[in-house]
Amino acid sequence: MTFMTLLRRNIILFTSIFITLIIYFTWIYQPRLLTHNFQPAFYFDAHFLSRFLLYPGGLTDALSLFIFQFMESDGAGSLVLSATLTLTTVTIFAILQKQRLDKLPLLTSLIPTSLLLVLFGEYNTPLVIAIKFTLVLLLVNGFLRGKQWIRLLYLGLSPLLYVFLGGWFYLYFILLALVGNVIAQKSISAVLLPALFGILYLLSAVISSRFLYQIPLREAFFYLVPYEFYYGLIQFQPNMAFYGLCGSLPLLLLLQRFGAVIGQKWFKISLVHGTKSRRPIFDGILAAILLLMAMAATLKPEQKKKVQIDESASVGNWNKVLRETKKLKHYDRLVEFHTNRALYFRGCLLDSLFNYDHPAGVNGLFIDREMANQIALPASDLYFDLAHINAAQVMAYEYQSKLRYNPRIIKRLVLTHIINGQYAAAEKFLRILEK
Numbered sequence: 001m002t003f004m005t006l007l008r009r010n011i012i013l014f015t016s017i018f019i020t021l022i023i024y025f026t027w028i029y030q031p032r033l034l035t036h037n038f039q040p041a042f043y044f045d046a047h048f049l050s051r052f053l054l055y056p057g058g059l060t061d062a063l064s065l066f067i068f069q070f071m072e073s074d075g076a077g078s079l080v081l082s083a084t085l086t087l088t089t090v091t092i093f094a095i096l097q098k099q100r101l102d103k104l105p106l107l108t109s110l111i112p113t114s115l116l117l118v119l120f121g122e123y124n125t126p127l128v129i130a131i132k133f134t135l136v137l138l139l140v141n142g143f144l145r146g147k148q149w150i151r152l153l154y155l156g157l158s159p160l161l162y163v164f165l166g167g168w169f170y171l172y173f174i175l176l177a178l179v180g181n182v183i184a185q186k187s188i189s190a191v192l193l194p195a196l197f198g199i200l201y202l203l204s205a206v207i208s209s210r211f212l213y214q215i216p217l218r219e220a221f222f223y224l225v226p227y228e229f230y231y232g233l234i235q236f237q238p239n240m241a242f243y244g245l246c247g248s249l250p251l252l253l254l255l256q257r258f259g260a261v262i263g264q265k266w267f268k269i270s271l272v273h274g275t276k277s278r279r280p281i282f283d284g285i286l287a288a289i290l291l292l293m294a295m296a297a298t299l300k301p302e303q304k305k306k307v308q309i310d311e312s313a314s315v316g317n318w319n320k321v322l323r324e325t326k327k328l329k330h331y332d333r334l335v336e337f338h339t340n341r342a343l344y345f346r347g348c349l350l351d352s353l354f355n356y357d358h359p360a361g362v363n364g365l366f367i368d369r370e371m372a373n374q375i376a377l378p379a380s381d382l383y384f385d386l387a388h389i390n391a392a393q394v395m396a397y398e399y400q401s402k403l404r405y406n407p408r409i410i411k412r413l414v415l416t417h418i419i420n421g422q423y424a425a426a427e428k429f430l431r432i433l434e435k
Contacts, residue, residue, distance in 0.1 A: 016284030021082035031077025040068040057166020064128035114294035318342035
C-alpha cells in the first residue's frame with residue numbers, strides 16, 4: 001500500500017486527529033506564548049542567512065525559523081503545529097503499517113505525538129525539533145518502502161542528508177533504517193546498508209569538524225538545535241520526554257519483531273493491514289479521545305501562566321500581571337520580579353508590597369545580581385523603567401550576545417541609542433528591524 005493510498009483510506013481518522021489538534025492549540029495551548037519565549041526573527045539578509053551555512057543542520061534550522069516567525073498569532077501557530085504533528089502521526093502509522101503491525105492498536109501511533117505534546121507543554125521546545133523529527137520519519141518511510149535502487153540513492157545522498165539534518169537527527173535516521181531493515185528482511189544482509197550509512201556518518205562528522213566547518217567534533221556528531229536556545233529565558237534541555245520521543249518508534253518496531261505480545265493480547269483496535277478500516281468513524285473518535293487524554297496529561301498550567309505573565313509585562317498590561325500572579329501555586333523568581341514592576345507602575349508598590357511573598361528579598365527586583373546572563377532581558381526592562389538608560393543598554397547587549405536577532409531586544413537598543421543621542425547606531429538597528 002502506497003503512502004497516498006494509506007492516507008486516502010484513513011482520511012476520517014487523520015482528519016479527526018488534525019481537528020482535535022487545531023482545537024487544542026488554538027484555545028488551550030496558545031502558540032503565541034511559544035513565540036513570545038523565542039522571539040523568532042527571519043531576515044532575507046546575506047549576513048543573517050550565511051550563519052546557517054556554518055554548521056551541519058543549519059539549512060533545516062533556517063527553514064524552521066522561517067516557518068516559526070508566522071506563529072505569532074494563535075491561528076497561524078495552531079495550523080503549523082497541528083499540521084506538523086498530524087503529519088508525524090500519519091508517517092508513523094505508515095511505517096508501522098509497512099512493517100505489518102496489524103495487531104498493534106491505534107494507540108501506538110499516537111505515542112510519539114503525545115511525547116511531542118509533552119515537550120511543547122514546557123513552552124521552551126523550538127519548532128525545529130518537531131520539524132526535524134518529522135523529516136526523519138518521512139525519509140525513513142521512503143527508505144523502507146523504496147526499491148533497492150532508491151535505497152542506494154539514499155546511500156549516495158548520505159552526506160547531503162547529514163548536512164541538511166545535522167548529526168543527532170541523521171544518526172536517528174540510521175537507527176530507524178537499521179531497525180526497520182532488520183524487521184523487514186530478518187537476515188544479516190539487512191544490517192549491511194545501515195552499516196554503510198553509519199560509516200558515511202562517521203566520515204561526514206570527522207570531515208565536517210576538521211575541514212568544512214569550524215565546530216568541535218562532539219557537535220559534528222551530535223548537533224541538535226542552535227546554541228542560543230540553551231540560554232536566556234528559553235533554556236531548552238533534552239529531557240526524558242525528548243529521549244522517549246526518539247526511542248519510542250524503534251521500541252515499537254522492536255516489539256513487533258519479538259511478537260508484540262502486549263499489543264496483540266490487550267488491544268484489538270487497529271486498521272487491518274492492506275484493507276480499509278471497517279470502523280473509520282469509531283477509529284476517528286477513539287483517536288480524538290486518546291489525544292484529549294494525552295493533552296490533559298501533558299499541559300502544564302503553571303508554566304503557561306508564567307509565560308502569560310511575562311508576555312503581559314512585556315506590553316505593560318500590569319493589571320493582568322497582578323491578576324495572573326495570584327493564580328500561581330508555586331513561587332517563581334521571574335514572576336516576583338514582574339509583580340514588583342506591576343505594583344510600581346500601578347502606583348501601589350508601597351501600599352501593597354507586603355501583600356505578596358518575597359523569598360528573594362531585594363533580588364526579586366534587581367534580578368540581574370546573581371544570574372545576569374540568563375535574565376538580561378528582564379533586567380534591561382527594569383533599568384529602562386528606572387531611567388537608567390546606560391544600564392538598560394548594557395543588559396540589552398548582554399542578552400544580544402546570546403540571541404543576536406531578537407526583535408524585542410533590538411527595539412530596546414534603538415530606544416537607548418536614540419535617548420543617548422547615538423543616532424548612527426540606532427539607525428543600524430532600525431535597518432535590521434526593517435528587514
